[in-house]
Amino acid sequence: MVDEQQKMQILADLVAIKSVNGHELKVAEYLEKLLTRYGIQAEILPLGNDRANLVATLGEGKPVLGIGGHMDVVDVEPAGWKTDPFVMTQAGDNLYGRGVNDMKDGLAAIVIAMIEIKQSGVPLPGTLKFLASAGEEVGQVGAQALTKAGYVDDLDALLICEPTGYRIISANKGTLNLTVKSHGKAAHSSMPKLGNNAATHLLNILQRMQATFDDVAGAVVNPEMGGTLYNVDVLQAGNQVNAIPGLATAQINLRTIPELPNDQLIAAFQKTVDDYNATTNGDIELIAANDVISTQGNRDSDLIKLIQQIGNPYAANQDLSAEERAYEQQLMKLLDMPYAADEILAMSASGTMDASSYLIDHPVGFNYAAFGPGNDTQHQDNEYTSKRQYLEFIAIYKKLFVQYLQVAAKKQVVED
Known part of the structure; x- marks a missing residue:
């Protein structure tokens, strides 16, 4: 031995x-x-x-x-x-x-x-x-x-x-990472109409994504693991207070359960983003990564x-x-x-x-x-x-x- x-x-x-x-x-x-x-x-x-x-x-x-x-x-x-x-x-x-x-x-x-x-x-x-x-x-x-x-x-x-x-x-x-990119147009803060504030659009889409999550996942629970976890962990926008940001990003981490697979969550969030882009002057991009079941x-x-x-x-x-x-x-x-x-x-x-x-x-x-x-x-x-x-x-x-x-x-x- x-x-x-x-x-x-x-x-x-x-x-x-x-x-x-x-x-x-x-x-x-x-x-x-x-x-x-x-x-x-x-x-x-x-x-x-x-x-x-x-x-x-x-x-x-x-x-x-x-x-x-x-x-x-x-x-x-x-x-x-x-x-x-x-x-x-x-x-x-x-x-x-x-x-x-x-x-x-x-x-x-x-x-x-x-x-x-x-x-x-x-x-x-x-x-x-x-x-x-x-x-x-x-x-x-x-x-x-x-x-x-x-x-x-x-x-x-x-x-x-x-x-x-x-x-x-x-x-x-499981785990799922989402990167949300808001593409806008930079401008001087004294002339906001010459730009398109990426930070404002990011905040707006995050509110809608939270609502989507609550609607899709709020009542779905696994008897052993509980519900899906949703956390906005990283926010980035702008670099000075007198400039309209042309780009803003957020990173979201989800911990998922078998009853609500990752692909269903991605599809729900993508629809929210598509609807936002179609009804506003925002330009939101959704990127999924670290997709683990x-x-x-x-x-x-x-x-x-x-x-x-x-x-x-x-x-x-x-x-x-x-x-x-x-x-x-x-x-x-x-x-x-x-x-x-x-x-x-x-x-x-x-x-x-x-x-x-x-x-x-x-x-x-x-x-x-x-x-x-x-x-x-x-x-x-x-x-x-x-x-x-x-x-x-x-x-x-x-x-x-x-x-x-x-x-x-x-x-x-x-x-x-």
């Missing part, structure tokens, strides 16, 4: 690789070398420049459990860090470093669990398929490439090992039941202080998520992950869950994870990977 010192070294090695989005190749090379050393089939799939995906398999045939993790991390501002962000540093139970929480602890836990399963010689009645992607933090380019190439076509279940801690995320809202797994799936069965004893033994429990309870309340200190609950989240690309053809009802070591410090300065939890997740994954295939294989025999 892989001893604790090796487990810590593997995680430290991954943190040391500066795989800021766009530079994932060295992580893929490290994982490929590590896995093949232990006799596990692994393949690097280049994406050009300094990018690559990696796919590794253990076992053969059906059923197939897909295990997803991403190799990229977000960029750093070193001035905000108390330690070198690319040197894993331990303080008590906390391990600090960029990506140590999101999600190199998850990557390491997956790989070590697969290695120890291989070493144990336990027969697998199916296949473990590890999908290590590039570019999850921006655009999901790696997951999209894996999906396009057919690597998810044979999956019977999908486990995404993002940092959830002792929680299961079984549903994720929502996903909603089956909460009654064997995968989720097994995670709870195997993981609950670990969750109950966390030994959290009263202060830590109070903080987590308050945080979950702010996020409108349920909280339990000693059991693993399944819930939804507004954030997106690679599952949106992997489940593009099965967005609702698939045997899917996100469950991985970590906490809510991802993307922050001084990001950290728990050493204890990291080691516990290795043990959980070893049991989960094998037991899921055993349960799924028995079901397939009965169905056949």
Whole structure:
């Protein structure tokens, strides 16, 4: 078996690789070398420049459990860090470093669990398929490439090992970014009739778009995820107070649900823009981007039941202080998520992950869950994870990977 010192070294090695989005190749090379050393089939799939995906398999045939993790991390501002962000540093139970929480602890836990399963010689009645992607933090380019190439076509279940801690995320809202451009004509503020105020038109169309959203989405609610979220986050217009602006822009972020798909929202907003342009002297342009679908797994799936069965004893033994429990309870309340200190609950989240690309053809009802070591410090300065939890997740994954295939294989025999 892989001893604790090796487990810590593997995680430290991954943190040391500066795989800021766009530079994932060295992580893929490290994982490929590590896995093949232990006799596990692994393949690097280049994406050009300094990018690559990696796919590794253990076992053969059906059923197939897909295990997803991403190799990229977000960029750093070193001035905000108390330690070198690319040197894993331990303080008590906390391990600090960029990506140590999101999600190199998850990557390491997956790989070590697969290695120890291989070493144990336990027969697998199916296949473990590890999908290590590039570019999850921006655009999901790696997951999209894996999906396009057919690597998810044979999956019977999908486990995404993002940092959830002792929680299961079984549903994720989609995301949609809209850029609204108001094209006008610049002029001196003392002679406004010589221009066409882009800012005024932008404010007008934003009011109409808000009304459209309220009308289309206000009463549509998903029982697990709630309603669609709509936020105007960026406004830009003009550069001095005595000049009529010729261009004004707004950026809007939506978090979407299966009952109101992104394309329906885009169509509704485009009609509002078209009507405005046809009835005023405004010239509004609507641009949609970062169009990511929502996903909603089956909460009654064997995968989720097994995670709870195997993981609950670990969750109950966390030994959290009263202060830590109070903080987590308050945080979950702010996020409108349920909280339990000693059991693993399944819930939804507004954030997106690679599952949106992997489940593009099965967005609702698939045997899917996100469950991985970590906490809510991802993307922050001084990001950290728990050493204890990291080691516990290795043990959980070893049991989960094998037991899921055993349960799924028995079901397939009965169905056949």
